[in-house]
Each structure stands twice: as structure tokens, then as C-alpha cells.
Amino acid sequence: MLNKISLCLFVAAALCGRSHADEKPNIVLLFIDDWAWNGSPVAMDDSLRNSRMPILQMPNIERLAREGMKFRNAYGSPQCSPSRVCVQTGKSSPRSGFTVYLNDRGQDYYDAKGYPEYPVIPCVSDMTIDPDTVTIPEALAPLGYVSAHIGKWHMRGNPGDEGYALHDGDTDNNPGNTLKTGLKEGEIKPRRLPLDLKDPKLMFSVTEKAIRFMEEQTSAGKPFYLQISHYAMHAGQECLPATRDKYADHPLVQAWYKANRKDKDTVRLGDDPAVWFGMADDLDGRIGAVLDRIKELGIEDNTYVVMMSDNGYRHHELHIQPGLTQPHHAHKWWVWQGGIRVPMIVKGPGIEAGGSFAGNVVNYDFLPTFVDWAGGNSGELKNIDGVSLAGYMAGKTPDDAFLNRNLYFHYPHYRETMPHSAVVSGNHKLLHFYERPDVPMLFDLSNDMSEASNIATQQPEQHKKLYDEMTAYFKEVGARIPKPNPDYDAAVYKDDKGYAKRVLWGPFEGERPLEEDEK
Template sequence: MNRFFVFIGALVCSITSIHAAEPVADKPNIVFFLVDDLGQRDLGCYGSTFYETPHLDRLAKEGMLFTDAYAACPVCSPTRASILTGQWPQRTGITDYIGAPLRPNDWKRNTKQLPAPYSDRLDLSSPTLAKSLKGAGYATFFAGKWHLGPEGWWPEDQGFDINRGGIDRGGPYGGNKYFSPYGNPRLSDGPEGEHLPDRLATETASFIEANKDRPFLAYFSFYSVHTPLMAREDLKTKYEDKRKRLGLEEKWGREFERDVRLVQDHAVYAAMVEAMDQAVGKVLTKLDELGLRDNTLVIFTSDNGGLSTSEGWPTSNSPLRGGKGWLYEGGIREPLLIRWPTRIQPGSVNTTPVSSPDFLPTLLEVAGAQPEENQILDGSSLVPLFRGETMPKRSLYWHYPHYGNQGGAPGAAMRHENWKLIEWFEDGRTELFDLSKDIGEQVDLAGQEPVKAAQMLQELRMWQKGVGAKHSIPNPAYDPSKPNGRAAKRPDPQSKR
């Protein structure tokens, strides 16, 4: 992983504003890439030496790379709602992945707590990015994973003019999954064997071309790299050969009851990452072909950390701890690349902590759009960072009163400057880490810094109250003599990987 730090050292420079040679149009185009389950360390520009992501590495060199960007939740649906609304998930009511048991009475696992209730759809009255930009004259397009409610609550009901593939499912679970036929009611089947990420890229590129003469929002929300773990055979073979050539061997650690992968060596997952990168490249190439690059703001990010403790154990987030479903950095710290050639200095690296709710106010400012009347915005615009300025110091928060599928437990967290506090609801235990010295969260300082821990916990409590956070409660049926449902068996080392 040293390559990441070499990259940062080479690129750290004064982040100054860049003046366009010609005036920029009042309403720049916006392309937003959201990848499912992609860990921060899954890109070459963030340090991966096994996965190959040349298009995204180039995007990083042409724009701004954020070192401390976060998802609003360690699982998908809450983060997705947060991006679209500019609000913490607790305000939207979507605090777990949609499809988990909705109410405490629905819970059947033997756990110490009963998870809090949550909403299984984004309310149709919610202000969304697409609604606001559509009102400002933008053509709006959605491709890929939605996972924010049943039919009637799909992208076309939330401000998007066009929907290609966005339905209730959390993965490509219809038809032949990642290959056509897709069995998706919002995406017609292509030729047999057509690859889903490439098809969605084609749809996005076609929309861009059709709307090249007006401002547009192209929101490309990948199903990749979520399970099922499936890849093109050519790319899978490439990475099987690469793994052998590099002599990579599996290495495992422990995260409570779960094994955690510590080495990136999963050939199928690597192939999925590269196919995702190629799809991004196809869309960026279309912008170049149409002469739209300079007047297009491109954002690339993920919805939670990489999957490292469950469901195939496909990636490693090391040196970050844990992964998807956990409140440790591996579960919430994300890749974030932003390119806007006339406004952002190429090769910039920004260390400001930012989070999912920041995207909507950023894009409203960029587009000259106004939030709806009485709209609550929890995020802050990132535009000052584009100009080389700083943002006021603030805290970031998480509240996840659920048990995911990856071994994590109900808890909450906050980050203020370099301090990170985690509270675990099962036993009220708190952990405190200094991320400037301990990015792997190995040294709990709560006992050494009780005043700091108490202050942060008090602030976290105030925030929870302010956003109406719901809490998990003790499970009266919990039997400590039985398995707790948080353990899982990792794949056999000889199994297909």
C-alpha cells in the first residue's frame, strides 16, 4: 500500500483556483459516478497494486483526489438517500439497506439488540438532486442501481427524466445477473452475454450525446462491484495469471467473530473493478468526443467501504480497519475524485473530511439551482475547496442501529478533526482513535483521553437528538448460550476466487 503515500507525496501542492481562458457556461454539465461496495483502496490512485484502474487514475491526475471522504453509512441505501437529499440518513428514515427486516418484531437472529425500525423507501415528497436540477433546466438521467424503494418510488418518480435499470433490487439479481438477459423491467435485454457495466455506460454516453446542447445530469449508479461475484472470462483469466505472477498468497485477520481479508488477490473481484473502470472510461471518452469535457463537472465515489468480512470476502481495505457494514474506517472511508477542468487544479489532493450530504449543496451551487423552500441541508458545498480555500471545521457523524450481514453491530460514530469516536450499543463501550497517528484504528485511547471521549460522546448525543435518530433496543429473547449470528465461515482457500 506504500504506493498510495508515494502518490500523495508526489501530488501534494498548493490547491489554487484555476482561471478559465474563456467564460464557463452558467450551467455546467454534471456526471456523477456512484460505485456499489467499492473500497477506497480498490483504485490504483489510492494504492492498489493488484487491481488496475487506468481511467480513474487519469481522472485523479486531471482533478482533485480526496483522502478523507466518507459515506454517510456503512451500507448502501442510507448513503444513496443521503447523496440525493443532502441530508443525514436519519432524516430520511432510511438507516439500513432496504430489504433488511423493517421492524424489531421481524428480527429472528439471536443478537443482543433488536435493530431500530427504518423506512424502506425514499419519500416522494423528499427534495432530491434530480428534482432541483430539473427545475433549473437540466435534463436528468439515471442508470444502474437505485435500491430506494418499490415501483412507484423509482428514479422517474424522484426527478429523473430517464431511468435505465433503476429498480428496487440491491444487486443485478434478475436474468443472468451481470450478463444479458438481465430480467430488469427498466433495462431491455441486449445480445446474449452483453456485460452490464458496459451496457450502462453505453446508455449514459447515448444520453449525453442526445443532450449535448443543453445542461444535463447523468447519474451513473453502478451495480458493480456488488455481489454476485461475476466477471468477464478474459479479465478473470488476466488476474488469475497476475496473482500467480506476483506470488500473492491469502492473508487473514480477525474482526471480532469475522475473518477479514488483508491482501488484495481476488481475481474475480479484480476483474469486476477493471470492468467498472472501463465503463467510466467509455463515458469520459464520450465527453471528450463531444467537446464537453471543460464544461462538465465529474464526480466519482462509492456508497460504503469494500466488502472484506463476508459474502465472498472479495477485497482488502488494509491499512483501513474492517469493511462494509462496520463503523471502522474500512466501512465508511471512500474514494472521491472530482474533475472540473476550468475550476479545479489538476493533480490536487485535498485532506478535508467530507461526506455524502455535501454533494447536493455542492451541485446546487455549481448549477445555480436553489434548494426547495424549507429544505434541510446537512451538507456543505465543496466549491470553496475547488478554489483552493478551506471550509469551516466541523464534525461528521454516523448512526447505524442495525446488524448488517458483514459482522458489525449497532453503533454510532463521529469524527472531529483527527479524532474519531465509536460507541457500540450492545454494551455502551466507546472507542477513541487519533486518525492522524493510527489510521488503522488499533490503539483505543478512550481510557487515556476520558475528557475528550466524554466531550465527543456528548456532541454525538446532541446530533442524534437533532436528527431524530432511532435506537436499537435490548433483545428480550437473546440467548447467550446460542450462536449470535455475527460469525461466518470464510471461503475455502482452494475455492474459486
């Protein structure tokens, strides 16, 4: 019987006129929301205890790491919407002009009305992807690909206009907050998880829709690009009640309840670390469902699976594990490492199982990489900043030009932040705060991952080099740059509720004192 089955498969392949090895590969991007570099049980740096979350049980993420390649120095963006635009377009945020989801007040350039007495006048942001910009599905369509985007879009506009054959429309964070969006008029969001919650963060329905797309394209014999943009791990934590109980009973979580005078059965939903752990655990199960179905469909050897987060974060759940401190400074919305460094794992044809890559990579590298995987020529893409990682994932040794290329991050806005930018080049990182251009900032990430030692005065030539290159690049791509505010009022600024955080995480000379959770 086995011989007959093998013969049938051989004949079918011959009739199709091509072998499995000749088929174009499928590409699946698992894009996770608000997930820190150290937010899983997989160590992004095997030498650092705090580069992982030990309490979490995520066997499918661990499986992905065993079967694929980890990226020690992967970068996203300081906020989710700009990150998603970087992925789709291959462009840095300063080039695309999409630097934040908010700050569109009808101005052409400056957001002068929003912060009238602050030290600098921040900039507005583009609100959609430029119509003439080539996106991932538009670049892959001529190569025979059908593309789908399932889950959170958060870039405004219609994903169908960007080439997606299947999508969920112009979604933002709200659909994933099912405990809030499912309320009837007059109802209040529950303080604890409802016992009948079956689709937290839409993880299960998003996964089911994605799997149906894979099944349909595999049946049709068409290569596909599938982006599964999960609403997890964004704030508004949700998980299956049974998964929450699993972590609520963990001895370390029980100890946290006791230390913080909380009770397992009455702790508020937003205060319960077991819900966050449960959300990660449920997410892992949905990732496993995708990996399992890829294998069952017989396309595992011809499918790339990429897992990455949109931006950095600072998960306080790390501290439930005794002895672990935060590895990075700051969090989302800032271009410190805590806001832009993210987890990334890739598996697929020709990628070394259990491998690792130490060079700097960034979210806008995906478009050219995917084009090369699909059999195209990424060198023909115009006006992009990303470079193809396909060769490096296949074993090519990166040269100095790649290892020391400049990666640009630009957040010319106020929120709890202040307008600032950064350049990462090899082991060096420059930060520039537009409120304090008189404070040069430079860090050596090879021995100062927490960015606690400003070495700009010790290496003025390196600082000047990177600053001049950043300034020239911003001018070349037409980046919006904040300007001094002639109406600045120090008293009004200091009275702002975000002032203390801005001072704490703003520019500094010499050494900064480590925060309590970094020590």
C-alpha cells in the first residue's frame, strides 16, 4: 500500500511538471503586539538570565527556536502603527513619514496646537501608507503569490488597497479587547475573567481564519504570504479561564499575591499577573496550531515562518521570578532599547536549526527578504531602507558594511515621551533629544545594553559621525524635524503629568542611576 501511495504522489508531481523543490515557498509572518525582547521562555541571549521569562510555558515558541534561527539584535519601532508600516513598505519611519498613530491635527508639518507651551514644537505624522508605495503583497503578486492579512492592521486605509486578497479590514486595538467591545449599552467591563470566555484577544478565531487560508491556497497549488497579526500581547489582558488558573496556582504567583495583599479569587483583572501569563500561554497554543497545520498540509519543508514583535516593552511580570531585573531602559514609545528591541525567530528552507544571528536586523528588512525568498530580485525595489536577510539566514557571513549599517528610529512627538531620534550602528547607538540638543548621547551596546553610560564626551568623533549621518539621512528622506518653541513656558511644562517620566527617561550626561527594577 505504501508503495502505491508513493507511486501516486510521484505521478502527480510529474503531471504538474515540477518537483516540490521547484515550488515557490510560502511565507508566514507571526506578528505579535507589544511583546518585549525577553517576553518568552526562549533566551534571546543565551548568556543572559534576564533575556527570557522562565515562568512561562510556551513549548511551541521553544520548538520554533529549536527548528529555526534566533536573532539576538532584532529591532522593531517605538510604537505599533509605525512598525506595521515599516514591515509593509521596507521603509524606515523617517522615510515613510508614518511615525505615530496620533498627532494628525490638520497641520502640514508641525503639531503646534497640541503642545503650545512645551520646549519644542513636535511634528505631525502621515496617517496612511502612501498610495505609490509598494507593499509586501504588491511586490509578491507578480511572482505568483496570494496574500492575506489576518488580525490587527492599525495603519488606517483598506488592506485590500495594498494587495491583500483576504483581510479583516481597517482594524485597530479595539477588536482584540473582547471583554470591552462585547459589552452591551450600560454594561461595565468585568473585574475578572468571565468563565465562558472562549476567544480571548480573538486568538482562536484569528488562527482558524489563517489556517483556512493556508488550506485553500495549498489545495489550489498557489504560493502564499500570510501575516497573522495577533492582538496579543497588547494591554487589555485576556486568556482562557483555565489557563489563568494554571498560572494563578503557580507558587511564584501565589507568593506575589501574598506579598501584594491580593487574593487569587478576587484580584482585579488588570492587576492579575496570571492573566498576562495565561495570555502568552494561549498565544503559544495558537502558534502551535499554525505550525502543526503547516506540517499536516505537507508544506513544512517549503514554508518560512517568521515570528517577531512590533515594538519593545517592559513586562513587570519578569520580577515575579526572584533575582531577575529588567535588561533594557524604558519601554514602548521611547527609542531606548526597551522601546525598540524585540524578539525574532525564523525557520524555513535552508535555515540552520538551532542557529543564531548576532548582526543588527530591523523590521523594514522583511520586504526585500520576502521578495528574494519568492524568487524575485530585491535589488530592483526602489526607495526602501531594508536589506534582504535571505543570504545571511542561509549561512552567508555578514560583512562589515552590513554589520555597521545605520538603522534609524524617529519619534518626533510628545506623549509620555519627548521628541527624539536614534541611530544604531554596529555596537554604537546615538540618541538625540530635540529638547536638549546640547546633551550629546552615545552608547556602546556591546557592554552597556541598559544604556546607563553616556560615552559621547569620551568618543566625540564617533558621536559627530553618527549625528552627521543621521542629519544627512533625515534631510535626504524629508523627515519631519521638531523645532524650538518660541512660546515655551517652563512652569506649564513642569506642571504636565508626564514631566517626571520625561525627566527620568530623558537625556543625561555621564552615568544615569539605575531604576529599582533594573538593579
